[in-house]
Amino acid sequence: MRTLHDRTFAELTPRQLYGILRLRAEVFVVEQEAAYLDPDGRDMEPTARQLWLEDDDGVVVATARVLDDGEARRIGRIATRADHRGNGLAAQLVDHFLTSAVAPWRLDAQAHLVAWYEGFGFEVDGPEYDDDGIPHVPMVRPR
DSSP states (O other), rough: OOEEEEEOOGGHHHHHHHHHHHIIIIIIIIIIOOOOOOOSGGGGTTTTTEEEOOTTOOEEEEEEEEEEOSSEEEEEEEEOOOGGGTTSHHHHHHHHHHHSSOOOOOEEEEEHHHHHTTTTTTTEOOEEEEETTTEEEEEOOOO
């Protein structure tokens, strides 16, 4: 059984924060070879939310964050452990935050995931661009 958590930075325990940051580093920095500074300061914003799923042993197996950009909420840092992919975990996180706050929503999707995000009602909202060697596309969900 996986437990879904939704917390602000201030509500995180050191163990939870470590698990979230470790998974993000495993996926984005190691697996996708995108060397960038993940702790960008935005996780600590008072309105930022950290979402994650843990397995029975308390290991973070999927994570995402939601930021308040003023005119819209921004979804990002969605990551799932390689050995847990294909089980709908990222979709569970996306469903959770789409139903927990008012639209509009924005995100920067890796280009190969555009169709997946379209399944949640997102629409392409600009040209493709390169981010650390990975093609991305801005998307919006107005409703």
